[in-house]
Amino acid sequence: xxxxxxxxxxxxxxxxxxxxxxxxxxxxxxxxxxxxxxxxxxxxxxxxxxxxxxxxxxxxxxxxxxxxxxxxxxxxxxxxxxxxxxxxxx
Numbered sequence: 261x262x263x264x265x266x267x268x269x270x271x272x273x274x275x276x277x278x279x280x281x282x283x284x285x286x287x288x289x290x291x292x293x294x295x296x297x298x299x300x301x302x303x304x305x306x307x308x309x310x311x312x313x314x315x316x317x318x319x320x321x322x323x324x325x326x327x328x329x330x331x332x333x334x335x336x337x338x339x340x341x342x343x344x345x346x347x348x349x350x
Contacts, residue, residue, distance in 0.1 A: 285293070
């Protein structure tokens with residue numbers, strides 16, 4: 261029979277309750293495991309933050325590119341309109 265205690269999957273402690281088999285860890289093993297889990301959690305948070313920064317950077321770059329394209333299209337239309345107007349006059 262297993263008893264599971266904890267909020268999330270990473271923070272659960274499984275306590276084996278059986279007559280002939282039980283897992284017991286020393287305090288140093290428990291501390292090492294908790295430190296390992298904490299390090300993995302921190303690494304995950306750092307990666308998520310880095311990914312969010314990358315997404316924001318790419319969105320800003322895409323917006324800048326879109327604005328530059330719109331400006332170029334507007335210049336072309338203005339140039340074409342002026343050229344057609346001069347062609348009609350001349």
